[in-house]
Amino acid sequence: MSAGTTTHDSAPSGVNYLTNGYSLKSWLLTVDHKRIAILYLISITIFFALGGIFAAAVRLELLTPQGDMMDAETYNKMFTMHGVVMIFFFLIPSVPATLGNFLIPIMVGAKDLAFPKINLLSWYLYIIGGMFGLYVAVSGGIETGWTFYTPYSSTYSNSAVIATAMGAFVAGFSSILTGLNFIVTIHKMRAPGLTWGRLPLFVWAHYATSLIQLLGTPVVAITLVLMMLERAFRIGFFDPALGGDPVLFQHLFWFYSHPAVYIMILPGMGVISEVVTCYSKKGVFGYHFIAGSSLAIAVLGFFVWGHHMYTAGQSTYAGVVFSLITFAVAVPSAVKIFNWTATMYRGSIRVDTPMLYALGFIGLFTVGGVTGVMLATMALDLHLHDTYFVVAHFHFVMVGGMVLAFMSGLHFWWPKMTGKIYPEIWGRVSAVLVFLGFNFTFFPQFLLGYMGMPRRYHAYPEEWQVLHVMSTIGASVLMLGFVLPAIYLTWSVFKGKAAEANPWQAKGLEWNIPSPPPTENFPAPVVVNEEVYAYSHEEVKALV
Amino acid sequence: MQGHVTPTKTYLTIFGALMICTILTVFVRLNLGIKSFAVAIAIALVKATLVILYFMHVKYSHILSKAAVVTSILFLLILLVLVSMDYVSRSWQPRATPWEKHQVLE
Amino acid sequence: MSDHSTTVDHVHGHAHGHDPHVAHHFDNAQQQYESGNLGMWLFLITEVMFFGGMFGAYAVYRTWYPDAFEFASTATNIPLGAANTVVLIISSLTMALAVQASQLGQQKKLVTMILLTMLFGSIFLGVKAFEYSEKYHHGHIPGPNFVWHGEGGREVQILFCLYFAMTGMHAVHMVVGLGIMTWLLITAMKGKYSPEYYNPVEITGLYWHFVDIVWIFLFPLLYLI
Numbered sequence: 105m106s107a108g109t110t111t112h113d114s115a116p117s118g119v120n121y122l123t124n125g126y127s128l129k130s131w132l133l134t135v136d137h138k139r140i141a142i143l144y145l146i147s148i149t150i151f152f153a154l155g156g157i158f159a160a161a162v163r164l165e166l167l168t169p170q171g172d173m174m175d176a177e178t179y180n181k182m183f184t185m186h187g188v189v190m191i192f193f194f195l196i197p198s199v200p201a202t203l204g205n206f207l208i209p210i211m212v213g214a215k216d217l218a219f220p221k222i223n224l225l226s227w228y229l230y231i232i233g234g235m236f237g238l239y240v241a242v243s244g245g246i247e248t249g250w251t252f253y254t255p256y257s258s259t260y261s262n263s264a265v266i267a268t269a270m271g272a273f274v275a276g277f278s279s280i281l282t283g284l285n286f287i288v289t290i291h292k293m294r295a296p297g298l299t300w301g302r303l304p305l306f307v308w309a310h311y312a313t314s315l316i317q318l319l320g321t322p323v324v325a326i327t328l329v330l331m332m333l334e335r336a337f338r339i340g341f342f343d344p345a346l347g348g349d350p351v352l353f354q355h356l357f358w359f360y361s362h363p364a365v366y367i368m369i370l371p372g373m374g375v376i377s378e379v380v381t382c383y384s385k386k387g388v389f390g391y392h393f394i395a396g397s398s399l400a401i402a403v404l405g406f407f408v409w410g411h412h413m414y415t416a417g418q419s420t421y422a423g424v425v426f427s428l429i430t431f432a433v434a435v436p437s438a439v440k441i442f443n444w445t446a447t448m449y450r451g452s453i454r455v456d457t458p459m460l461y462a463l464g465f466i467g468l469f470t471v472g473g474v475t476g477v478m479l480a481t482m483a484l485d486l487h488l489h490d491t492y493f494v495v496a497h498f499h500f501v502m503v504g505g506m507v508l509a510f511m512s513g514l515h516f517w518w519p520k521m522t523g524k525i526y527p528e529i530w531g532r533v534s535a536v537l538v539f540l541g542f543n544f545t546f547f548p549q550f551l552l553g554y555m556g557m558p559r560r561y562h563a564y565p566e567e568w569q570v571l572h573v574m575s576t577i578g579a580s581v582l583m584l585g586f587v588l589p590a591i592y593l594t595w596s597v598f599k600g601k602a603a604e605a606n607p608w609q610a611k612g613l614e615w616n617i618p619s620p621p622p623t624e625n626f627p628a629p630v631v632v633n634e635e636v637y638a639y640s641h642e643e644v645k646a647l648v
Numbered sequence: 649m650q651g652h653v654t655p656t657k658t659y660l661t662i663f664g665a666l667m668i669c670t671i672l673t674v675f676v677r678l679n680l681g682i683k684s685f686a687v688a689i690a691i692a693l694v695k696a697t698l699v700i701l702y703f704m705h706v707k708y709s710h711i712l713s714k715a716a717v718v719t720s721i722l723f724l725l726i727l728l729v730l731v732s733m734d735y736v737s738r739s740w741q742p743r744a745t746p747w748e749k750h751q752v753l754e
Numbered sequence: 755m756s757d758h759s760t761t762v763d764h765v766h767g768h769a770h771g772h773d774p775h776v777a778h779h780f781d782n783a784q785q786q787y788e789s790g791n792l793g794m795w796l797f798l799i800t801e802v803m804f805f806g807g808m809f810g811a812y813a814v815y816r817t818w819y820p821d822a823f824e825f826a827s828t829a830t831n832i833p834l835g836a837a838n839t840v841v842l843i844i845s846s847l848t849m850a851l852a853v854q855a856s857q858l859g860q861q862k863k864l865v866t867m868i869l870l871t872m873l874f875g876s877i878f879l880g881v882k883a884f885e886y887s888e889k890y891h892h893g894h895i896p897g898p899n900f901v902w903h904g905e906g907g908r909e910v911q912i913l914f915c916l917y918f919a920m921t922g923m924h925a926v927h928m929v930v931g932l933g934i935m936t937w938l939l940i941t942a943m944k945g946k947y948s949p950e951y952y953n954p955v956e957i958t959g960l961y962w963h964f965v966d967i968v969w970i971f972l973f974p975l976l977y978l979i
Binding site: 426 | 712719723726727730731733734735736737738740741
Binding site for chain 3: 651653654656659660663666667673674677678684688689695696699700703705709710712713716717719720723724727728731732735736
């Protein structure tokens with residue numbers, strides 16, 4: 105169906121990016137953005153599995169009210185390692201470094217990212233950071249929580265704080281360089297005719313994400329450096345004993361780490377915009393609003409970090425301001441939700457695997473977002489701060505939001521990336537398992553938190569056991585839901601049916617080139633002369 | 649090819665201005681003492697502006713370079729202003745009543 | 755559907771594709787030049803935010819401990835700080851002239867100016883090292899061995915923490931800059947730069963001027979107190 109644009113290529117059976125060299129060197133020294141995306145995909149999957157193991161340890165310990173499986177300190181290490189691995193080594197690079205890396209150059213009609221070597225460097229930085237993380241995991245762990253709050257981290261903790269912080273620091277530079285590469289590519293490498301108003305929303309979302317990566321990450325980098333200096337040389341910045349203010353650490357830390365949750369969610373929103381339009385076979389509703397809301401989230405996200413610190417000794421007046429701006433951030437997020445549902449309205453909807461995940465995203469992210477507004481309310485937060493309510497909220501946004509979006513995008517573009525079709529029935533089964541398992545895991549945690557179960561405790565009163573058991577059972581189902589795709593997706597690479605150029609009849613430059621794409625993406629320079637998401641009635645009728 | 653070529657004379661003029669600013673700021677400090685802090689910051693801002701506009705060619709360069717300068721200043725200000733918002737307003741809060749003054753209700 | 759993107763070969767006909775300085779994935783030299791420049795500017799944004807964290811800490815502790823900063827002012831070496839400011843501004847001038855030389859294709863002047871920039875950069879670091887050793891002899895290195903004979907020892911120590919963190923981070927950037935300069939010098943001596951291709955000189959210049967600007971602020975913040 106896209107024959108008109110692919111005929112210039114030698115042949116569909118010609119050399120593509122996967123068959124262009126098989127040696128280890130051709131992978132480890134590649135500057136092809138698509139190969140680097142695959143390298144990232146493999147590495148973040150390993151870290152996701154590692155983080156999952158730590159999560160399993162946490163859930164198993166919480167199966168019974170007594171601390172019988174591990175002592176408090178081991179438990180502290182488990183949840184800290186879970187947080188560090190999942191946030192710094194999985195969530196932040198997940199969609200941008202894999203799907204974004206693969207698709208951004210193709211979506212803007214370029215041969216590669218603007219700085220291919222820097223792209224490779226950023227993968228190596230990620231791996232070096234990851235090695236620090238692995239070293240910590242095998243050498244005794246860290247128990248400060250992923251937030252590294254001072255003075256505990258800088259003075260009292262006896263664990264591998266510096267190695268972990270170094271890991272996060274180095275991985276941060278990887279994130280910065282990816283963002284820098286994306287912004288330059290989107291500004292300077294767009295094909296003729298591809299105006300800003302014709303960019304896919306996936307690209308807009310990544311543009312907003314990259315802005316946050318550039319503006320936020322350096323602040324946490326210097327904060328971690330100062331924390332490490334204080335720990336290593338007693339050069340005081342945050343320890344009250346040395347005249348410092350621990351709340352300052354929290355300010356600087358959250359200046360990045362709150363926007364960082366938008367680094368994690370915005371690319372996922374970009375995926376959903378693509379998937380929802382494709383599976384509704386309808387132009388997106390309110391294109392400019394979705395694009396603009398990504399930027400609005402990115403900018404407003406920098407004004408709200410104080411809502412993590414209501415109980416930390418921050419001034420109440422500052423808390424009020426942060427609280428009000430946090431409410432405002434809910435508006436652009438809601439704009440997206442409404443526009444996606446409006447896009448589906450009277451669309452020709454097919455509920456395939458990517459769409460199942462996308463629908464799950466819309467529902468779960470809404471729950472996560474609305475409970476976020478609850479937590480942003482100062483008076484309520486005094487009750488809910490550091491309880492399981494916060495844990496549940498965060499996981500609804502990050503797992504229910506970002507991980508589901510990642511799974512959705514991974515399935516959606518899997519045929520493009522690998523040239524193979526995954527077994528649809530297994531895809532649907534695992535999508536349903538993930539949705540059910542997720543809700544069983546995390547909804548009870550809202551109830552637990554509301555009843556007062558604090559986070560980061562390894563033992564709890566007996567009356568909460570039923571909910572904890574539910575949560576642990578749900579987590580087991582969730583795990584199965586993640587193991588299944590790992591199996592059938594890997595299977596499909598070797599045994600799957602070959603994919604055509606555009607298996608889902610989707611719109612977008614990436615669907616006009618063969619699957620998998622040739623090394624330089626396009627056989628000849630591209631000119632775009634069509635609006636974005638130009639699904640037409642006639643075509644849809646022809647499909648039905 | 650692409651960029652604007654600044655004449656040597658402009659560079660030397662800017663260099664001279666930077667030197668004068670440096671001498672001025674030290675002179676003010678030695679005569680006014682620590683009270684000259686605001687003046688010192690103002691002079692530093694002038695110097696930085698000169699370097700950005702002329703040495704870094706922002707005056708003649710693409711709109712995106714200008715946008716980069718503005719963005720970095722803006723977000724630096726967000727960081728500084730919102731952090732100081734907390735520190736400034738902490739002293740406005742009513743102090744808690746000392747424990748002993750609470751009446752114990754039996 | 756099939757007309758979504760049509761392949762047209764004449765659009766980039768002017769690029770010729772044979773310029774040895776244009777990487778394969780760029781359409782033409784102009785695109786590569788603008789990308790390089792934008793990339794460096796974005797990197798400088800991250801640098802501003804990187805130093806911004808420390809400026810934030812400085813602002814907080816300066817408002818908390820105004821007296822301590824006044825006590826500590828006796829320990830700063832204004833003449834050395836001022837001399838270093840002058841040295842760094844001179845190096846910025848020579849850097850700017852290096853860019854100009856590369857734009858005009860003045861090979862000899864380019865090499866000379868890069869050398870001069872490196873020379874002044876090294877003088878700056880030398881003076882810095884001398885200052886650090888002076889602080890060391892007075893026991894002004896923060897940490898368990900910190901010595902302060904005046905008032906407000908604990909608060910004064912915070913200032914020295916900031917002093918060493920900020921100037922130290924700045925010095926690290928200077929060292930990195932000198933490393934890039936060495937590479938620039940070698941490539942310039944090989945005659946790699948011309949009026950058609952001088953982007954590396956220009957963006958190294960941007961970095962160097964940025965480091966200069968940081969010092970322009972560090973000087974009043976840490977010396978003129």
